[in-house]
Amino acid sequence: MKKICFVIPDGTGIRNYLYSELVDELQHKNCEIILLHSVSIEAIEEINKVHKTKFKTYKLPVYKESYYQKYLREVVCYARLVHNTKITANNTILNNWNPNTSNFKKAVFYKLVQLLGKYVSKKYKRILKFEKKYTKAVESDCNLQKSLLKTINPEVVFSTHQRAIQVVPLITAAKQLNISTVGAIFSWDNLPKARLTVRTDKYIVWSEYMKKELNLYYPEIKDTNINITGTPQFEFYYNNKFILNKKVFYNKYKLDASKKIICFSGDDTLTSPFDPSYLDDLADVIQKEKLNIQILLRRAPVDVSGRFQSIISKYPTIIKEAVPLWSFDKNDKDNWQIIYPTYNDLELLVSTAFYCDAVINVGSTMAHDFTMFNKFAIYINYNTINSKAWNIDTIYKFQHFKSMEALNSVIWLNSRNEIKKVLNTIFEKPKLDNEVWLDRIAEHRKIASQNIANTLISCT
Numbered sequence: 001m002k003k004i005c006f007v008i009p010d011g012t013g014i015r016n017y018l019y020s021e022l023v024d025e026l027q028h029k030n031c032e033i034i035l036l037h038s039v040s041i042e043a044i045e046e047i048n049k050v051h052k053t054k055f056k057t058y059k060l061p062v063y064k065e066s067y068y069q070k071y072l073r074e075v076v077c078y079a080r081l082v083h084n085t086k087i088t089a090n091n092t093i094l095n096n097w098n099p100n101t102s103n104f105k106k107a108v109f110y111k112l113v114q115l116l117g118k119y120v121s122k123k124y125k126r127i128l129k130f131e132k133k134y135t136k137a138v139e140s141d142c143n144l145q146k147s148l149l150k151t152i153n154p155e156v157v158f159s160t161h162q163r164a165i166q167v168v169p170l171i172t173a174a175k176q177l178n179i180s181t182v183g184a185i186f187s188w189d190n191l192p193k194a195r196l197t198v199r200t201d202k203y204i205v206w207s208e209y210m211k212k213e214l215n216l217y218y219p220e221i222k223d224t225n226i227n228i229t230g231t232p233q234f235e236f237y238y239n240n241k242f243i244l245n246k247k248v249f250y251n252k253y254k255l256d257a258s259k260k261i262i263c264f265s266g267d268d269t270l271t272s273p274f275d276p277s278y279l280d281d282l283a284d285v286i287q288k289e290k291l292n293i294q295i296l297l298r299r300a301p302v303d304v305s306g307r308f309q310s311i312i313s314k315y316p317t318i319i320k321e322a323v324p325l326w327s328f329d330k331n332d333k334d335n336w337q338i339i340y341p342t343y344n345d346l347e348l349l350v351s352t353a354f355y356c357d358a359v360i361n362v363g364s365t366m367a368h369d370f371t372m373f374n375k376f377a378i379y380i381n382y383n384t385i386n387s388k389a390w391n392i393d394t395i396y397k398f399q400h401f402k403s404m405e406a407l408n409s410v411i412w413l414n415s416r417n418e419i420k421k422v423l424n425t426i427f428e429k430p431k432l433d434n435e436v437w438l439d440r441i442a443e444h445r446k447i448a449s450q451n452i453a454n455t456l457i458s459c460t
Contacts, residue, residue, distance in 0.1 A: 238446055
């Protein structure tokens with residue numbers, strides 16, 4: 001029996017890799033899955049419950065990087081962001097540099113990071129040189145991780161997230177012990193952000209498009225070490241067990257069966273700080289124009305700010321809320337919060353895409369979820385509030401939206417005055433390239449788990 005160690009540094013990879021068919025695929029191929037994690041006991045119990053088994057688990061050793069290690073890591077990150085900005089001619093990439101300068105010491109630290117990072121960015125060989133310095137600095141600080149891996153003795157270590165700092169010494173230790181390592185690129189917008197901190201032997205990517213991105217930003221990674229597998233997050237949409245009964249769904253969220261449903265999916269507060277104003281605009285037009293439409297609000301799971309409550313109260317007959325079924329546990333040891341989706345949230349997410357007629361948001365990934373049922377996305381593209389800190393014009397210049405080039409993938413809402421017209425357009429079933437766009441971003445949507453399982457096994 002082959003041992004494959006799943007590294008779960010936080011809750012973000014649980015849905016894609018622990019709730020999906022990937023686990024079953026590996027078990028059917030006579031593999032033992034071991035969970036090496038930093039999540040709560042409750043999260044592990046949820047995973048066990050889904051698969052009706054009890055996985056062997058180990059806690060990730062606590063890792064506190066030194067100032068020198070952090071300095072090198074941040075220098076490389078800033079240098080790569082500057083480099084990526086140059087090779088793409090896209091200045092918005094630097095928006096991903098958000099250092100914490102809340103006090104004098106931190107401000108000085110990051111000023112020094114930027115000074116050296118700018119110098120390092122001028123030659124790609126310098127970036128690689130400083131990455132080697134960083135790796136060497138970590139190598140002398142991974143004895144706990146090495147000891148743990150000797151105890152577990154896996155054939156493969158699979159990292160479910162590419163930027164978790166606490167995983168770096170583990171992967172470093174695995175390489176020292178000649179254990180194969182595989183890393184997943186978590187999302188379609190990650191690669192330009194220069195946060196490929198966890199450097200593994202092989203990588204699994206969503207598509208040929210993402211492989212080319214990896215080639216562009218990290219040319220030192222050999223083609224043979226990049227496997228196009230797809231991502232398991234879209235497999236759930238092919239399984240009818242995740243679609244709630246219509247009556248149950250409508251009753252639970254107090255929806256009117258005689259009205260169309262528009263899902264308003266919120267972003268996090270940093271990405272789209274004025275989401276409540278957009279929701280207000282939408283509901284106001286529906287009310288004034290007496291449109292036969294209701295809104296189902298699904299806020300970003302991590303947004304617990306309560307910022308939508310006044311708008312929901314203002315339009316109680318128009319806006320209904322489907323609260324994401326995510327858990328906010330406290331880690332039993334370190335008392336910090338572990339955020340992860342419950343298995344039941346898959347039913348809610350899939351059913352929302354199935355029963356709603358369209359989704360509206362500011363550039364959200366939910367456009368792809370709705371494409372799975374051939375539903376449309378409306379991308380909001382106007383400023384509702386004048387702000388020096390945030391502008392809608394910047395959002396769609398982000399590098400990951402280059403994947404939309406030459407495609408008519410979404411319906412654009414360019415002003416408040418267009419809301420009525422755009423809503424009417426939705427129900428006329430416009431012909432869009434949304435599926436072509438999704439094909440470009442995420443291949444092998446039905447068999448991603450199978451592909452990933454085969455990749456992991458081939459590394460043993």
